[in-house]
Amino acid sequence: MKADITVTDNNNPHNWLNDHGDYLYRYAMSRLHDEELASDLLQETLLAGWKGHAGFSGSSSVRTWLVGIMKHKIIDHIRKEIRERNLVESVESDPTSAYFDADGSWHEAPQAWHENPEALCASGQFHTVLDRCIEKLPEKQQLVFRMRDVSGEESEAVCNTCDISATHLHVLLHRARMALRYCLQHHWFNQEEKS
Incomplete structure (x- = not known):
């Protein structure tokens, strides 16, 4: 009887979570320091990779390619957070905000x-x-x-x-x-x- 030997194919998107998930999660945690956010961005990265894997040229390793996708996801998240923070700060410093209630009606x-x-x-x-x-x-x-x-x-x-x-x-x-x-x-x- 032959022993079952599982050979992992790094190029197969079905194996990416097992092969690269921990590494990508640690990468996200090292930059964001937020477990829930790191998990979300890991999922978004794997989903984006899965959707675009047909366009993967193979000029780098799958892990390097996925890290590149994750870097973009992290940058997008940070930009969005800055935009939202700036919006909140500008609303708080808006001299007209004192004239309105939270629902937008006049005081x-x-x-x-x-x-x-x-x-x-x-x-x-x-x-x-x-x-x-x-x-x-x-x-x-x-x-x-x-x-x-x-x-x-x-x-x-x-x-x-x-x-x-x-x-x-x-x-x-x-x-x-x-x-x-x-x-x-x-x-x-x-x-x-x-x-």
Whole structure:
């Protein structure tokens, strides 16, 4: 009777978990220090390798090729985490976030302004209050608001001058306008109602 001898074929994707799983897991752990995340990225790596194994040229070992896939998965994860962290930080530092509840509704809804816009434009006192409110804005919001809404420059010119995307310009303008509305509400319109 012949003894059962199992020969492992490293190129066979069915053997990759047994042949390379521990190594890939340790590799992910050494970079991420998170067992659950390392397991997830191991699965994603093996799945991506399985889907793309027909395109594997064989110019390197299967393990080297799988480590290359895992490196990309780790980089993608880190980039995504940084983007999400930056988004959370920008929301937390957004001066307009104080105006809204977690569900996006107003803490205190803005009131309708009943003053004549032409009269406001002619009022030196109003311009003084508006300038003080603009000076309270973060520097980049001040710059884009003055260029776009005060000077009337085209959005494309503002984007080129400030080296920002159109999306970023709209975000900055929205935040500036919200902060200015709040400031004017408290330092001009509410004061007018009191007098």
